[in-house]
Amino acid sequence: MSLALLALFVGFGLLIGVLFGFFGMGGSFLVTPALLVMGYPSRVAVGSGLAFVFGTSVIATLKHRDLGQVDYKLGVLMIAGTTAGIEVGKEIVLHLEELGMAGSIISVTYVFLLGGIGVFVTYEALKGGDDDGGVDHDAADAEVDADDIPDIAKTIQSYRVPPMMTLRGGVQVSLWMILGVAFATGLLSGFLGVGGGFIRMPALFYLIGVPVPIAVGTDLFEIVFSGGIGSFLYAMDGGVDLSIVLPLLAGSALGARVGSAATSIVDESEIKVYFGLMLLGGAVAVAVREIGNVYGIGVFDTVSLVLILGSALLVSGAVVYSSVTALRNEARSSSTIAD
Amino acid sequence: MIDVTSLPPVAQAAALIGVVLLEAMVLYVGYGAAEQAIGERLIERIKNT
Numbered sequence: 333m334s335l336a337l338l339a340l341f342v343g344f345g346l347l348i349g350v351l352f353g354f355f356g357m358g359g360s361f362l363v364t365p366a367l368l369v370m371g372y373p374s375r376v377a378v379g380s381g382l383a384f385v386f387g388t389s390v391i392a393t394l395k396h397r398d399l400g401q402v403d404y405k406l407g408v409l410m411i412a413g414t415t416a417g418i419e420v421g422k423e424i425v426l427h428l429e430e431l432g433m434a435g436s437i438i439s440v441t442y443v444f445l446l447g448g449i450g451v452f453v454t455y456e457a458l459k460g461g462d463d464d465g466g467v468d469h470d471a472a473d474a475e476v477d478a479d480d481i482p483d484i485a486k487t488i489q490s491y492r493v494p495p496m497m498t499l500r501g502g503v504q505v506s507l508w509m510i511l512g513v514a515f516a517t518g519l520l521s522g523f524l525g526v527g528g529g530f531i532r533m534p535a536l537f538y539l540i541g542v543p544v545p546i547a548v549g550t551d552l553f554e555i556v557f558s559g560g561i562g563s564f565l566y567a568m569d570g571g572v573d574l575s576i577v578l579p580l581l582a583g584s585a586l587g588a589r590v591g592s593a594a595t596s597i598v599d600e601s602e603i604k605v606y607f608g609l610m611l612l613g614g615a616v617a618v619a620v621r622e623i624g625n626v627y628g629i630g631v632f633d634t635v636s637l638v639l640i641l642g643s644a645l646l647v648s649g650a651v652v653y654s655s656v657t658a659l660r661n662e663a664r665s666s667s668t669i670a671d
Numbered sequence: 672m673i674d675v676t677s678l679p680p681v682a683q684a685a686a687l688i689g690v691v692l693l694e695a696m697v698l699y700v701g702y703g704a705a706e707q708a709i710g711e712r713l714i715e716r717i718k719n720t
């Protein structure tokens with residue numbers, strides 16, 4: 333591996349770490365498309381993406397454990413459903429790879445999923461909404477107010493198929509509904525090679541009705557296992573490349589500390605619109621690459637990679653810039669009061 | 672030095688994941704120590720520039 337490529341991976345990991353540390357999600361979905369754009373085989377792009385997610389989530393979970401934001405019972409149930417989903421998702425990828433269609437179908441799924449979530453988050457941010465699945469860093473681990481439970485979650489909670497489970501925050505939901513949501517998110521996780529945070533965390537909130545802080549902590553706890561199991565399964569098929577994973581992780585671990593520190597300084601709502609635009613940027617990047625492949629336009633691959641890196645750079649740069657500005661403003665106002 | 676490629680696939684996969692886990696733990700501890708050592712000074716410096 334060249335020094336330039338090593339620096340690229342460490343730098344890319346740093347950007348992703350800032351996003352992961354700040355938003356509690358939104359890292360891995362950039363890695364797999366970037367590796368696909370760089371010409372790695374689908375199996376390596378997906379497997380290495382999962383291994384990277386595993387390492388990053390270990391670090392993030394260690395922090396969230398101290399905040400008491402993990403529902404272990406829910407986490408274990410999610411692991412059971414997700415494991416089955418990942419295995420099915422992986423089999424689909426391997427089958428599609430044999431047919432020579434894996435790259436295209438994974439890319440198209442990415443475009444629609446990222447694009448859809450990107451439009452939703454951007455719309456909510458511009459509208460001034462506050463419940464789009466992002467992390468409310470100040471929310472307490474309290475009993476859930478019925479008004480705060482999304483309508484879909486209320487419907488799912490109303491299907492009282494025994495056995496019923498009582499989760500933290502007083503949420504009651506059928507075991508089968510939890511397993512169903514876990515399986516569906518696991519399927520996407522195994523298929524797309526992502527830890528599933530940007531799918532599962534909103535799913536825990538919108539579909540099951542778990543309070544956002546617990547959804548984040550439990551999701552991270554679960555990603556440790558889903559990412560670990562997923563990358564283990566891919567590693568057995570030669571899909572994990574340590575020369576990709578190790579430098580990415582070295583960068584993301586540092587970035588995650590910067591992003592976490594920024595959460596106590598910057599208001600997330602200021603950054604949310606950038607996050608939505610970044611998701612859209614990722615979706616456009618994958619679409620551009622696919623169009624380039626179909627029409628044989630090589631330069632589209634480069635355009636796509638620039639879009640992915642640019643999107644991550646834009647948002648992580650906005651986080652860092654806002655933090656620095658907020659710190660300086662705080663220092664100025666302190667000195668003004670002192671005068 | 673153990674030749675990992677001579678191990679069965681399950682053991683190879685476990686070794687790969689073990690390496691990633693080990694790196695994560697080392698980075699958590701290492702960067703944590705660095706944050707404690709220079710974090711406050713860095714923030715003060717940013718405030719004063």
